[in-house]
Amino acid sequence: MHSEAGRMNVERIKTLSAGRELHMHHYGATSLPFACVGASGLVQKFVELEGQDAGRTFDVLDASGGYGSACLGAGSAVVGQALQRAVTEVGYSTDEVVSGERAALLVRLFGDGGLWTHAFPTGQYHVSGRNSGSEGMELAIRLALESRFDRRRLRPASGREGRDRILAFEGAWHGWTSGLVPLLNRRHYRIGLPEFVETGPYGVQVDHIPFGDLDAARRYFAENGSRLLAVIVEPIQGDAGIQVPPDGYLRQLADTARESGALVVADEVLTFAKTGQFFAMADTAGPVPTDITVIGKSLGMGALSTAMVIARKGLTSRASGTISTSDLRPLTCAVIRDGLEHIVAGGLLEQSAVIGGVLRERLEAELVQAFPDVYREVRGRALMQGIELTESAAAHLPVLREHIIRSGVYVEFMAGAGRRSCGLRYVYPTMRIAPPLVTEHSHVEQIVGSLAEGTRRFRKAQQS
Numbered sequence: 124m125h126s127e128a129g130r131m132n133v134e135r136i137k138t139l140s141a142g143r144e145l146h147m148h149h150y151g152a153t154s155l156p157f158a159c160v161g162a163s164g165l166v167q168k169f170v171e172l173e174g175q176d177a178g179r180t181f182d183v184l185d186a187s188g189g190y191g192s193a194c195l196g197a198g199s200a201v202v203g204q205a206l207q208r209a210v211t212e213v214g215y216s217t218d219e220v221v222s223g224e225r226a227a228l229l230v231r232l233f234g235d236g237g238l239w240t241h242a243f244p245t246g247q248y249h250v251s252g253r254n255s256g257s258e259g260m261e262l263a264i265r266l267a268l269e270s271r272f273d274r275r276r277l278r279p280a281s282g283r284e285g286r287d288r289i290l291a292f293e294g295a296w297h298g299w300t301s302g303l304v305p306l307l308n309r310r311h312y313r314i315g316l317p318e319f320v321e322t323g324p325y326g327v328q329v330d331h332i333p334f335g336d337l338d339a340a341r342r343y344f345a346e347n348g349s350r351l352l353a354v355i356v357e358p359i360q361g362d363a364g365i366q367v368p369p370d371g372y373l374r375q376l377a378d379t380a381r382e383s384g385a386l387v388v389a390d391e392v393l394t395f396a397k398t399g400q401f402f403a404m405a406d407t408a409g410p411v412p413t414d415i416t417v418i419g420k421s422l423g424m425g426a427l428s429t430a431m432v433i434a435r436k437g438l439t440s441r442a443s444g445t446i447s448t449s450d451l452r453p454l455t456c457a458v459i460r461d462g463l464e465h466i467v468a469g470g471l472l473e474q475s476a477v478i479g480g481v482l483r484e485r486l487e488a489e490l491v492q493a494f495p496d497v498y499r500e501v502r503g504r505a506l507m508q509g510i511e512l513t514e515s516a517a518a519h520l521p522v523l524r525e526h527i528i529r530s531g532v533y534v535e536f537m538a539g540a541g542r543r544s545c546g547l548r549y550v551y552p553t554m555r556i557a558p559p560l561v562t563e564h565s566h567v568e569q570i571v572g573s574l575a576e577g578t579r580r581f582r583k584a585q586q587s
């Protein structure tokens with residue numbers, strides 16, 4: 124990668140700009156005026172697409188990991204070799220036929236002494252693969268809904284027929300597909316879609332309570348526990364602004380749900396492998412047991428879009444109801460297996476916890492304390508950090524973001540939880556800093572330095 128700024132020729136810029144017009148734009152009014160034309164490790168080569176600087180190329184350090192998915196950075200040799208191995212040796216087969224590669228992966232993770240059996244004891248869980256986090260969450264809901272039905276006797280499962288509520292959380296984000304919309308309580312994710320009158324999909328009502336508030340949860344369970352089918356929770360809320368719940372909250376929530384007979388569904392699509400361990404549904408006492416856990420993003424090692432639904436064995440769907448062309452394809456399994464082995468052998472999770480700790484301290488000192496008019500608070504764990512904007516900075520978010528990118532670091536912004544109930548304060552948009560697991564100390568130096576520089580430029584521009 125070149126680190127010097129250069130220029131790109133006009134024809135290439137025209138193609139990039141034409142491609143930008145053709146790609147459906149999902150972000151409302153603001154479209155970033157940049158293209159990325161190459162990457163290696165954490166470094167991405169960007170080009171200005173507009174204005175007098177159009178064609179200028181410059182390097183940015185990626186502090187986003189491509190929506191938190193590229194855990195090994197760009198151009199990983201491990202991923203390259205896994206793909207090569209998969210294409211030349213592994214072949215393809217559907218989920219009707221055992222695949223050697225799929226079996227090797229599942230036994231490594233969930234078999235006797237497997238990598239993840241501390242959270243999912245051998246023999247108690249089975250697994251399905253989907254294309255994306257959203258699809259994984261759809262399958263999770265489907266399994267929860269079908270747990271109400273006794274397929275052998277063709278009637279409602281005894282004791283579960285009255286369970287017609289799902290509990291979700293204010294600020295939750297679980298994906299974009301239609302079946303998931305009722306889980307999102309924020310107006311901007313629902314406006315323009317038909318209102319769900321009284322009930323959500325399939326006649327089940329979705330209720331929302333504030334995340335991290337145990338008293339609110341206890342009150343909810345006391346009133347509705349016997350009607351509750353499932354609790355769906357992100358162990359650290361992402362889109363709500365990287366909200367980390369108080370110690371003990373997740374275990375208490377899961378215990379209370381279980382006592383009420385409700386299923387515990389953890390959405391770990393984002394948190395998977397980002398919090399210094401594979402699963403964030405855990406505390407100092409160990410893993411917090413779940414009935415269904417959905418993982419995605421980093422699972423595909425930045426090369427593939429894939430998700431895994433890990434569910435208790437008793438949770439199944441009716442015959443042929445949820446077959447998917449993409450269910451744990453051998454090629455996907457090869458990339459996951461080799462990527463995970465690399466993460467374990469290289470101690471990348473442990474390393475990310477240490478580097479994330481330093482990152483957090485520096486974000487606190489060099490951004491939140493240095494620019495109190497722009498940043499309000501830093502929150503997060505390991506390499507999943509968020510810095511909430513102040514109200515005034517939030518009003519100029521696109522400008523701030525462009526200054527930061529031009530200063531050499533690419534970051535994303537989460538919507539923030541917005542207005543919350545039970546007297547909890549409004550949460551403004553939050554910058555997400557979730558760089559790949561291969562982030563080193565020198566990268567932290569650059570990320571924090573560029574963020575501070577971009578913030579200074581933003582401030583200066585605001586004052587002039």
Ligand SMILES: Cc1ncc(COP(=O)(O)O)c(C=O)c1O
Pocket residue numbers: 190255256257258260296297298299357361362390391392393394419420
């Ligand atoms: C917590 C959470 N769940 C689900 C999803 C949906 O995943 P995907 O974009 O792969 O469909 C996301 C994506 O941002 C997420 O952050």
